[in-house]
Amino acid sequence: MPETAGATLARLAVRALIACSAGVMATGFLHWRAGVLVAALTALSFVLVSTVPASLRIPAPYGRGKLLRELRRHGYRSVADGLSRYVVVGPGGVYLLDTRAWPHTVSRGPGDWRIGAHPASRAVRRVVERAGRLERVAESAVGTPVPSVVPVIIVAGRLPEPVMRAGPAVIARPRGVVQYLAGQPEVLEPEWCAELAAAMAEYLDGR
Secondary structure: OOOOHHHHHHHHHHHHHHHHHHHHHHHHHOOHHHHHHHHHHHHHHHHHHHHOOHHHOOOOOOOHHHHHHHHHHOOOEEEEEOOOEEEEEEOOEEEEEEOOOOOOEEEEEOOEEEEOOEEHHHHHHHHHHHHHHHHHHHHHHHOOOOOOEEEEEEOEOOOOOOEEEEOOEEEEOHHHHHHHHHOOOOOOOHHHHHHHHHHHHHHHHHO
16 A cells, blocks of 8 residues: 655655754764764765665565464465474475474585484484374374375575475475465365365374
């Protein structure tokens, strides 16, 4: 929605007040010249933020909250599985997101890929086993076969490819996970997504 003239003036007035306040504080602590400099730099920062195109600004880093919000925008429902795993159910299927490896980067080690200091195969094995258990839970809850629960390991740093496959598991950075899930063909109707997400939540809350 376009910003009204009154809202624009109010926003500019607030920014001018912040710049003046910063200058007055600097004057009180240091010197009037320092106060003028601080006020000018504060005002300049507002101008730069307002005029630089959004496409050129540095994107905000992904946290778990942002990741889940982005997935919700694409029709995915999320259910917490402990402190660092999430089951997400949406148009593209059912996924188990493992964020425990998020601070770590993927590298090529002797004979195997590594996530941080550990072999990637170990992390893959754990998350694949967990995804298999959740898949059986979903099937028993709804009484019919469900799409495979795809395990996704989220990591930091550069990857040789935007999305890597390790057996049945997917390894990707947060942005890559959003793009990958959003790009999957639709296999679940919204009602089916809600039923599967509710079944997962009931199991995970009551275990």
